[in-house]
Each structure stands twice: as C-alpha cells, then as structure tokens.
Amino acid sequence: xxxxxxxxxxxxxxxxxxxxxxxxxxxxxxxxxxxxxxxxxxxxxxxxxxxxxxxxxxxxxxxxxxxxxxxxxxxxxxxxxxxxxxxxxxxxxxxxxxxxxxxxxxxxxxxxxxxxxxxxxxxxxxxxxxxxxxxxxxxxxxxxxxxxxxxxxxxxxxxxxxxxxxxxxxxxxxxxxxxxxxxxxxxxxxxxxxxxxxxxxxxxxxxxxxxxxxxxxxxxxxxxxxxxxxxxxxxxxxxxxxxxxxxxxxxxxxxxxxxxxxxxxxxxxxxxxxxxxxxxxxxxxxxxxxxxxxxxxxxxxxxxxxxxxxxxxxxxxxxxxxxxxxxxxxxxxxxxxxxxxxxxxxxxxxxxxxxxxxxxxxxxxxxxxxxxxxxxxxxxxxxxxxxxxxxxxxxxxxxxxxxxxxxxxxxxxxxxxxxxxxxxxxxxxxxxxxxxxxxxxxxxxxxx
Amino acid sequence: xxxxxxxxxxxxxxxxxxxxxxxxxxxxxxxxxxxxxxxxxxxxxxxxxxxxxxxxxxxxxxxxxxxxxxxxxxxxxxxxxxxxxxxxxxxxxxxxxxxxxxxxxxxxxxxxxxxxxxxxxxxxxxxxxxxxxxxxxxxxxxxxxxxxxxxxxxxxxxxxxxxxxxxxxxxxxxxxxxxxxxxxxxxxxxxxxxxxxxxxxxxxxxxxxxxxxxxxxxxxxxxxxxx
Ligand SMILES: Cc1cc2nc3c(=O)[nH]c(=O)nc-3n(C[C@H](O)[C@H](O)[C@H](O)COP(=O)(O)O)c2cc1C
Numbered sequence: 050x051x052x053x054x055x056x057x058x059x060x061x062x063x064x065x066x067x068x069x070x071x072x073x074x075x076x077x078x079x080x081x082x083x084x085x086x087x088x089x090x091x092x093x094x095x096x097x098x099x100x101x102x103x104x105x106x107x108x109x110x111x112x113x114x115x116x117x118x119x120x121x122x123x124x125x126x127x128x129x130x131x132x133x134x135x136x137x138x139x140x141x142x143x144x145x146x147x148x149x150x151x152x153x154x155x156x157x158x159x160x161x162x163x164x165x166x167x168x169x170x171x172x173x174x175x176x177x178x179x180x181x182x183x184x185x186x187x188x189x190x191x192x193x194x195x196x197x198x199x200x201x202x203x204x205x206x207x208x209x210x211x212x213x214x215x216x217x218x219x220x221x222x223x224x225x226x227x228x229x230x231x232x233x234x235x236x237x238x239x240x241x242x243x244x245x246x247x248x249x250x251x252x253x254x255x256x257x258x259x260x261x262x263x264x265x266x267x268x269x270x271x272x273x274x275x276x277x278x279x280x281x282x283x284x285x286x287x288x289x290x291x292x293x294x295x296x297x298x299x300x301x302x303x304x305x306x307x308x309x310x311x312x313x314x315x316x317x318x319x320x321x322x323x324x325x326x327x328x329x330x331x332x333x334x335x336x337x338x339x340x341x342x343x344x345x346x347x348x349x350x351x352x353x354x355x356x357x358x359x360x361x362x363x364x365x366x367x368x369x370x371x372x373x374x375x376x377x378x379x380x381x382x383x384x385x386x387x388x389x390x391x392x393x394x395x396x397x398x399x400x401x402x403x404x405x406x407x408x409x410x411x412x413x414x415x416x417x418x419x420x421x422x423x424x425x426x427x428x429x430x431x432x433x434x435x436x437x438x439x440x441x442x443x444x445x446x447x448x449x450x451x452x453x454x455x456x457x458x459x460x461x462x463x464x465x466x467x468x469x470x471x472x473x474x475x476x477x478x479x480x481x482x483x484x485x486x487x488x489x490x491x492x493x494x495x496x497x
Numbered sequence: 498x499x500x501x502x503x504x505x506x507x508x509x510x511x512x513x514x515x516x517x518x519x520x521x522x523x524x525x526x527x528x529x530x531x532x533x534x535x536x537x538x539x540x541x542x543x544x545x546x547x548x549x550x551x552x553x554x555x556x557x558x559x560x561x562x563x564x565x566x567x568x569x570x571x572x573x574x575x576x577x578x579x580x581x582x583x584x585x586x587x588x589x590x591x592x593x594x595x596x597x598x599x600x601x602x603x604x605x606x607x608x609x610x611x612x613x614x615x616x617x618x619x620x621x622x623x624x625x626x627x628x629x630x631x632x633x634x635x636x637x638x639x640x641x642x643x644x645x646x647x648x649x650x651x652x653x654x655x656x657x658x659x660x661x662x663x664x665x666x667x668x669x670x671x672x673x674x675x676x677x678x679x680x681x682x683x684x685x686x687x688x689x690x691x692x693x694x695x696x697x698x699x700x701x702x703x704x705x706x707x708x709x710x711x712x713x714x715x716x717x718x719x720x721x722x723x724x
Contacts, residue, residue, distance in 0.1 A: 086714070198599040198618060201580055203541055203561040227716075242601070242620040242639045243658055246568070247714040252637060254619040255575035257595040263556070268537045269577075272555040273512045274541030 053484030087319040088406030092311040092356060092378060099356060100365040102475030104484065105466050107454045115453040122449040126373050128350045129211060129303035135281055135444045137189055137211050140169025140375035141445045142460060145380050146354050147193045147213060149175030151237045152315030152408060153172050155182045157417045159430040160384055162186030164437025172212060176251050178228055178240050179205040188435050196225065198240040203274060211269055211279050219312030219355040221321045226251030234420040264300040269450020279349055283304050287332035287355065294339035298349050306375060307336050309355030313378040316409030329355035331478040334448040338469040339369030360447020368463035369479060373416035383440035384433040499524055504531035518544040534574065539567050559586045562603060578605045583620055597624050600697055606695040616643045619660050625695035644691050644697055654707055662707040665687050667700065676710040
C-alpha cells in the first residue's frame with residue numbers, strides 16, 4: 050500500500066473502531082440480511098471478571114500444608130439432608146448440570162450417566178423429561194421440574210433421586226427456551242406431546258405458581274407426592290442472588306443451584322446470553338451471605354455453576370462458600386464436543402472448532418447436540434462416559450492438590466481467607482483482598 | 498367408606514394413607530372431612546379409588562392424579578388437578594386459577610366457574626366447565642379439550658398448539674394464533690361424549706370450536722408482532 054498520496058502527504062494507517070468491531074459489524078450485517086435475532090448455544094463469550102482473577106496463597110510458616118500423596122483430603126458432599134429422608138451422597142462435589150434431551154441426543158445423555166456414575170456423582174435431566182438412557186445409567190439422577198413441564202409425569206418424579214425446580218438459568222435469567230423444528234424427531238415430539246417439526250417454545254414462568262409464597266406450596270406438593278423422601282433443589286439464575294437464595298430457603302428448598310451468566314444454554318438469543326445476568330464470580334458471596342444470615346450455610350447446600358472448567362475453579366467456588374459445583378459445557382467438551390478433529394466439518398458449517406455454538410440446529414459434527422441418526426451414530430456413549438469420568442477425576446485431583454497446599458483435609462474447609470484477587474473488580478466481587486494488600490472495595494470498616 | 502379427618506390426622510398422614518392403596522385395594526371409597534382449605538390434599542394418587550373431600554381445598558388438590566376419582570364438595574384452590582395423568586376430578590363449586598395446568602390425561606369437571614389460566618399448557622387432559630372461565634385460559638395448550646358451557650374471558654387459547662376449545666357462550670377475545678373453527682361431525686361426536694362423561698345436559702350444536710391457526714408454529718419475522 051502506498052504510504053503517501055501523489056502529493057507526498059502521508060496516509061493515516063487504516064484503523065478499526067473499538068466500537069464498531071469486525072464482530073459487531075458482522076452482527077449488523079447478519080441482522081440486516083435475516084430480520085431475526087441470533088440464536089445460539091453456549092454461555093456468555095465476552096470476558097467478565099472470573100475465577101481466573103483469584104489466586105490461592107498456599108501454605109506458609111503460619112499455615113502448614115498436607116502431604117500430597119499421604120494425607121487425606123476428603124471430597125464427599127451430602128446434598129439435601131435438611132428435609133429429605135434420602136439425601137444425595139456424592140463422592141465428589143462436581144455434578145452434571147441439567148441438559149435437555151432434545152438438545153442432547155439419547156446416547157449423549159447415556160454417556161453423561163455413565164461418566165458421572167463412575168466418578169461417584171449425579172446427573173440432571175432437563176427440559177423434555179427423563180429418558181431411559183439417563184435413568185438407566187445414572188446412579189443418582191436429579192429430575193428437573195421446569196416451566197414447560199415437557200414430559201413431566203409423576204412416575205418419573207418418583208423414580209428420581211432428587212427434584213430440581215428450575216426458576217432460571219444463568220444464560221437467560223427470565224427467559225424461556227426454544228427447540229427449533231429441525232431438532233424435533235418423532236421421539237422428541239412424542240415426549241413433549243407436540244407435532245413433529247414445529248418450533249417448541251418453553252415457557253419462562255411456571256404455569257401454576259408465581260412468587261415465593263406459591264413456591265413454598267409447590268414444594269409441599271412435590272414432597273407430598275414423593276413422600277418427603279428426596280431432596281428438592283431450586284435452581285435460579287445469577288440475577289439477585291441474595292434475595293433469590295433467601296426466598297428459596299424460605300420456601301423450603303434443600304439446596305440452591307445458582308447459575309452465573311457464563312453458564313451454557315442449548316439455545317437462546319445471543320443478546321440475552323451476553324447482556325442479562327451477573328458473572329459467576331459476582332454471585333457466590335451474596336448467596337453465601339444469605340445462607341449465613343439465615344443460619345443455613347452447610348444445611349441448605351449451594352451448588353454453583355456457570356463456566357466451571359477445572360479443579361482450580363472448583364476449589365475457588367468452594368473457598369467462597371459453595372458446597373458443590375455443576376458443569377454443563379465442560380462436560381460436553383469432555384465428551385468430544387467442539388473437538389478439532391472435526392475441523393473440516395466445522396469449517397463447512399462456517400465456523401471452527403471451539404467456536405461452534407449452533408447446537409440448536411442439530412447438525413453437530415460430534416454427534417452430541419443432535420437428533421440426526423447419522424450424526425448420533427458417530428458418538429460412542431461408552432467411550433464418552435469414560436472420557437467424562439477421567440475429566441471429573443482430574444478436576445477432583447486438581448482441587449485436592451490446591452486444598453492440601455492450603456492445609457485442608459476436606460475441600461469444604463477451603464475458605465475465603467485462602468484467596469487473593471488480581472483485580473479490584475474481582476476483589477470487590479469475591480470480597481477477598483487485592484493481592485499484596487489487606488483490603489477489598491466495600492470491606493466493612495473501610496471508607497471506600 | 499373410610500373417613501379421614503384431615504384436621505385431626507394432618508396432611509402427611511392423610512396422603513400417606515391414600516398413597517398406600519394398591520391397584521387391587523378393596524378399600525375403594527374414601528372421605529376426607531375438615532379439609533379447611535389445606536394445600537396438596539390427595540395429590541399424587543395412583544390407584545382406582547374414589548376420594549370425596551367434604552369442603553373446600555387449597556392449592557394443588559389431586560395434583561398429578563393417576564387412576565383415582567377425586568370429588569371436591571366445595572371450591573378448589575389454584576392448580577387443582579395440575580398435571581393430571583388419568584382418572585377424574587369433579588369440583589362441585591368454583592375452581593381457582595391454573596385448573597388442570599399441564600394435565601396429560603383424565604377428566605376434570607367444574608360445576609361452577611373456573612378462574613384465569615384454566616387448562617394452561619394442557620397436554621391431553623379434558624376439562625369441562627359448566628360455568629365461565631377466566632382470562633388467558635389454555636395458554637400454550639398442546640392437546641386435549643376444554644369445554645366451556647358459559648363464557649370465556651380474554652385471550653382464550655393464546656399461543657396454543659393442538660388443544661381444542663368448545664365454548665357455548667361468548668368469548669371476550671381470542672389470544673394470539675387462536676381462531677374460530679368449523680364444527681364438523683367428528684367434533685360434535687367428541688363433544689357429546691365429553692358432555693356425557695361430565696354428566697352435563699347440553700346440545701353440542703350450541704357450541705363453537707376454537708383452536709390454533711398454526712401461524713406461529715415456525716418462527717417467522719413477519720409475525721414478530723404476534724409473539
Ligand atoms: C446443551 C445444554 C442444554 C441445557 N439444558 C438445560 C435445561 O434443560 N434446563 C436447565 O435448567 N439448564 C439447562 N442448561 C444449563 C445448564 O444446566 C447449566 O446451568 C449450565 O450449563 C452451567 O454452565 P456451564 O455450561 O458453563 O457449565 C443447558 C446447558 C447446555 C449447555
């Protein structure tokens with residue numbers, strides 16, 4: 050390119066706008082061409098303050114560590130002991146989040162069950178009901194009770210090891226769902242009592258209750274139907290964590306599942322995913338505060354989700370007061386979703402491995418988020434289950450490694466005091482000191 | 498006839514006793530006295546028994562019912578018969594909101610009126626109301642039949658799928674994508690059967706059928722205003 054014009058006056062270098070980025074411009078062009086907002090799967094892709102902005106301090110002269118391979122570091126957790134006759138006992142505090150049959154194939158649900166059971170943890174159903182694949186392969190299965198009530202029936206309810214009333218999801222606090230017609234196979238249509246091939250909307254509010262007082266009665270009804278045997282969780286999006294946790298406890302929940310904005314979804318408007326909700330890092334402390342204010346911390350369990358990827362994330366969530374975590378996206382990646390080995394096919398779909406998020410279209414090259422028999426056949430549930438088990442074991446080992454370094458003989462003994470923050474934002478959200486200081490914004494007794 | 502005094506034994510004992518009845522129980526007739534508007538009475542039943550509640554009930558009476566017949570000799574609170582799978586519920590008085598929400602099967606009969614969101618998200622249940630029904634009834638109704646001998650409130654059948662609505666009186670307004678339909682012979686026969694089952698003496702030819710116009714079945718930006 051010429052650096053000067055004919056008269057010798059220098060050109061300025063071509064400069065991309067920080068406001069109108071190439072990404073934004075492509076959004077505008079897509080909207081202009083289609084007239085429809087963009088729907089996609091996955092969670093928020095924007096960068097938000099996260100667990101990456103926290104560090105553990107480890108041991109020192111005043112805090113001594115546990116011997117890595119000799120001294121025990123327990124990982125078990127009991128969920129739902131407050132009201133339920135049969136609480137859920139898990140070997141590891143990492144559960145598999147609710148993902149709908151419809152969004153996922155039957156074999157993918159089977160693989161989640163196989164992997165979770167082998168690792169000693171639970172899986173969760175999702176919109177669309179309980180499948181025999183998942184019930185058959187999950188030792189501990191949490192049954193979601195959703196606004197759509199697709200596939201909801203009392204026989205499955207009584208077959209469940211726990212019930213999760215879904216009020217919201219981190220990817221879309223206040224949003225319902227949509228399963229596009231192309232993913233409605235005969236089986237999905239039958240389970241949902243709807244014609245084949247039409248778009249299936251999932252309501253955003255429960256059809257037979259509104260507000261915390263009604264929720265209390267709904268929980269009573271579910272307990273009566275299941276004989277007070279199984280725990281009842283309430284899942285909320287990371288919108289108003291202090292109040293939602295308070296109200297869920299007041300309504301009689303045994304556990305609160307709290308899902309931050311990085312949390313995945315099967316299909317939601319991109320604008321919803323990126324602009325509604327709070328980051329996972331920001332919602333833990335207010336929820337724990339609510340539990341503590343009511344004297345319910347460790348009695349009502351807090352299960353945190355939304356962008357959990359590693360044992361470090363697990364350890365940080367637990368240090369901030371969570372009792373367990375749930376994973377969705379990471380579990381799908383462990384099964385083989387977005388694997389670069391399908392790169393040519395991702396390219397053919399106009400995307401690339403790692404960025405593929407059109408799960409709702411049902412053309413997943415990895416055969417996981419699809420109902421297409423040919424694509425589904427690519428996925429081996431036994432191998433998938435093995436991979437998930439391995440991944441869960443690695444996460445657990447990683448969390449234990451950190452806990453031992455902090456001198457803890459149980460993951461639950463990790464505490465905020467073990468952490469520092471790398472940024473002011475993270476310090477304020479996690480209420481742990483900015484690294485190198487003894488201060489965080491909003492710290493009681495300080496004037497900032 | 499077995500009688501349970503709910504105010505005496507409490508909700509848990511009452512439901513536990515009813516849940517303990519097996520498919521071949523010889524104790525098929527039950528009466529619950531002093532319900533005093535309690536919630537979740539006789540929910541989750543799964544045996545061919547007949548339960549009569551002497552008085553009014555709170556939320557979710559006979560919720561998720563299977564096989565059983567539940568008679569309510571009074572008025573019924575919100576969400577009565579929610580997600581009913583089979584069997585029958587007969588309400589002598591009025592029913593509050595969300596009657597038979599998401600019901601998959603069975604029959605619900607209301608001798609009085611039913612409030613708003615009657616049959617919301619219905620998935621196969623049949624509901625027959627002798628009086629009127631409130632606004633937003635059968636919102637997102639997927640399948641089954643809602644029969645109204647009186648009038649229907651605003652936004653009947655909004656965003657409905659394949660559920661059918663038969664109304665004898667006036668419909669204040671129809672919801673998005675719900676339209677008046679032709680009453681064919683098969684519908685007259687179906688309606689006659691439902692009225693007979695509900696024990697209501699009415700002429701099917703006096704009813705008008707409504708159902709989905711099926712224009713919102715697949716997203717189309719030109720319909721965006723209707724969503
Ligand atoms: C494919 C997929 C399907 C999902 N389906 C449901 C669902 O049916 N019900 C629900 O409550 N959450 C659903 N979720 C959200 C998860 O339960 C969970 O909140 C989220 O995945 C956690 O965040 P993570 O993906 O970053 O781990 C789904 C998520 C994914 C990725």
